[in-house]
Amino acid sequence: MTDLNVNSGPHANTGPNSNTSPDANTSAQPSHAGEALHRYREHLAEIQSERDHLKVRDRTYGTIRVVLFLLAVLFWVVGYYGDVTIAQPIGWAAFIGFIVAVVLNEPVRDRIDALRRERSVFRRLVARIERDWDRLATASLSRQLGEVTLPAGQRDAAADLDLLGRASLFHLVSMTATTPGIRTLASWLTGPAISSDAIERTKAIETLAPLREERLRFYVTARKVAESSGDPDRFTTWATGPRWLESRKWLSGWANLSAIVAIAFVLAMLLGFLVLGSATWFKIGLFGLLGVGIINVTLTGVALGPAHAIFSIAMASRGAVDDYRELFAAAERLPTDNDANNTEPSNTAHLQNIRDTLVAGPRSAAAGMLALQKVAAAGALRQSAATFLIYLPLQAFALWDVRVLKRLEQWQQDYSDVVAGWFESLGQFESLMSLAALRDEYPSWTTPEWKNDSSDRSVEAIGIGHPLLTDESRVRNDVTVGPPGTLLLVTGSNMSGKSTMLRSIGLNVALAGTGAPVCATRFALPSIELATSIRVSDNLSEGVSFYMAELHRLKQVVDHARRLAEKEDRVLLFLLDEILQGTNSRERQIAVVQVLRHLIGFEAIGAISTHDLELADEPELNSIAHTVHFRETITTDDDGNDTMTFDYQMRQGVSPTTNALRLLEMVGLGPKA
Incomplete structure (x- = not known):
């Protein structure tokens, strides 16, 4: 089952008990983000040092403020009740000192607050490189992402490929803080990858990447605005x-009139009190002024x-x-x-x-x-x-x-x-x-090459890797999907890396669409819209079985391909993982071939994964599929204990191994002795 695949998610190879192996294809490459990570940590250390120093000053000012205020009160009391002439001036001097301390303390507190935001920015920069998803997926940001509305197909692809959500591509690339920024970046990641848009964005990104200080100031300001x-x-x-x-408009008219009337009543008070010495005019002005005030206070509330x-x-x-x-x-x-x-x-x-x-x-x-x-x-x-x-x-x-x-x-x-x-x-x-x-943190990630020739509709990747995995756990492979009329069939046993390969392709297509660099040595693609069926679940509340839920999802993918068949400027890329598991093996093979027949007929390109080796032998499928596989290695130690390891390297041809029964035995559910 796909759910058992430890390499099928962004954090699959990053846990303390994960089963990983060195990346054979990238062992000669440096840790791409190591220099940036070192730089960010140095900044964090400087921020913390300055913040600690300012907190000491803040506490000192706080103590001075309390002491001066208490001294002012004390000397005022002594001067008033003790008839000590010098006490009152000393009290006022202490109070003036208190005010001065307050004024001098405010910039210190403002700077501490600014450093808090700056520290928050650098912590996020560090967490992105370290793939610390718990720190990245804050409650506020998760809520804002949850409010992003997407069409059904984009929403499903986003969930399947981890484009949004907790451990997602969004959190890897995002330094956005404001609502417009979050919404725009989310729409770029989940929308179609169109060459013209991506190329313009890439030019802008390449221009901004060297402007480190300007970007950092912008991140801090954006966070301040968001707060x-x-x-x-x-x-x-x-x-x-x-x-x-x-x-x-009557309110504006009354506002002007009430001001004129209020001034007139004030003049009446002054005239009666200072010139005429008449209490009547003073009272007329006073009560008239009070009347205007009562009317306006009532209007304010009502x-x-x-x-x-x-x-x-x-x-x-x-x-x-x-x-x-x-x-x-x-x-x-x-x-x-x-x-x-x-x-x-x-x-x-x-x-x-x-x-x-x-x-x-x-x-x-x-x-x-x-x-x-x-x-x-x-x-x-x-x-x-x-x-x-x-x-x-x-x-x-x-x-x-x-x-x-x-x-x-x-x-x-x-x-x-x-x-x-x-x-x-x-x-x-x-x-x-x-x-x-x-772009600045991963200089070795490549800029996508866009294919604008409608006769070349294939995705070609050399050294492609899963961008959500760390450099140390990522394994790279070479893969081609397309051209139309063909498909990539990924076979292999459970946990061998099939789902991760599909997600690696989809995630890098999404990255390319934003104009960002992609996790590959070379990545060439046409304009693409993504359609996926990877994570499908039943819906008991609506009476939808798992098999029917899969059918609905596949119908959505086929309808998407049908719509794009009329467009010459882009192609549909479908990624299907272990589809139609909710029925028997023979009917499943027939149904899968039927679905793929529709997709191929609409000139879509794509990849499908399976550990059903009989499906790989289906004649019609075999005639159009480029078949690759992942495999496991099982070793037995001197005590007779089996250990299963994976190198996550993609090889040509159908998988020669299966591991479902061996896994059953390894967890203690094999045949009784």
């Missing part, structure tokens, strides 16, 4: 939606609830707006066609489009966020304890919130048609920054 800012989807929905205040909800979406805080502006402004550091040191201007074309959207011109994302920041500064009066006493009279007598909302909706009118493009470009920018790290 502090509101939901970009809600922001975009608000920005492109209707304007709430536009249909309630009518302005939706306005406050808009504030929470459009400008969660002044700091959140500034964080996004800073993240958008990071695109200013991108190389441009006009840079003197840019010898290959065409390499930056994709990045130039992103740069234009994010930082170039008066309607760029950075300019828009700068304008919004000015509105947020006015709106922040109600959010800060330091300015709330200023906000109260402004709101009570002039409906300050309505004035802020009016400015906010003017901003909405000015930028509504470009906001969605900002976040789309941000998602692309963040995804490219993530993939650039992979």
Whole structure:
């Protein structure tokens, strides 16, 4: 059964009890990411050293603050009750010292917080190289990935190939933190691998890969934005939606009128008190002012609830707006066609489009966020304890919130048609920054070669490996899938590496589609859409048996091939692992051949694995299949104990061995003596 295959998942060969063997094909190659891992660990050590030093300073400032505050209180009490003249000035001096300590302490705490985010970034960089899936798959990121919507076929392929999820390709390549970045990278990984898109992305990735410092600053800023800012989807929905205040213009009119009336009543109070010496005018002004305040406070509670909800979406805080502006402004550091040191201007074309959207011109994302920041500064009066006493009279007598909302909706009118493009470009920018790290860390991984000739529709790989395995446990093989009219038949015993080979092909196709380097010495492919049937389960709640679930999945794969048969710019690559196990052997052989007949008829290319050696002898299948196999080696020690090992090397021809009964014996379920 496929479930027994210890080499069928990304972490199959990485556990403490795993059965691995040295990679014969890559023993001469260095640990590709070793240099990057060393660099990241050095950075982590520097961060931890600085953080420890600052924590000592923070504790010192904390002690000073407590001591000075207590001294201030003590001397104030002594001065007030003890009639000690010098005590009061000393108390005020201590209090001033307390304020100075608070002011000096804040930058230290801000730096500690910044170092925490920086440490988090480097820990993720290290965890990616070490394939530490537990550290990579955080609850927050898993939740966001779970919210990514995919068509049925892409969702199944993502599950089969570990494209998303806990121990997945996404976690290997991703340094994304914001929602647009996570969504964009996930869509690239699970979408079709189209040569034109991939080539443009590759050029951008190659340009970004050497910019280590710029990328690291970007990762830290993106993490800060993700922690502090509101939901970009809600922001975009608000920005492109209707304007709430536009249909309630009476509020703007009353806000202006109430301010004028409030000023008039204040003048009446001053006139009565200072000029006329009349208590009547003073009372008229006072009660009139109170009336305006009561009306506006009532309106705040009754009518302005939706306005406050808009504030929470459009400008969660002044700091959140500034964080996004800073993240958008990071695109200013991108190389441009006009840079003197840019010898290959065409390499930056994709990045130039992103740069234009994010930082170039008066309607760029950075300019828009700068304008919004000015509105947020006015709106922040109600959010800060330091300015709330200023906000109260402004709101009570002039409906300050309505004035802020009016400015906010003017901003909405000015930028509504470009906001969605900002976040789309941000998602692309963040995804490219993530993939650039992979290019920098694995210089020996190859750039895919794209076949644009419709007469050459095959996948050719030399030294292909499973990218989710570590360098030490990965075994590489040479494999070709295609051309149309043929298929790769992978045979072998349980746990020998069949499923891993299928996933290695699919994962590297997905990598190629993003524009990233692939885990191979050479990898050539046409534009491809993936369809898989590897992990299939029954659904008892819907009354679907395992066999019927397999049939539904295979029907989905065949329908996909039928749709692509009409397109000349791409081909379907199917990967089928031990299919139709839920029926008897003879019917299974007939059914498998029938399914493959459909796929071959629609000019799809693909690979199918099986440990059913009779299926490999099926005449019709044998006539179109290129058959390869994996095998095991069983050795017996002096005490008569059997040990089964695998070298995971792919060989030509049908597997000459099976191991199901021997495995049965090895776990103690053999025939009774």
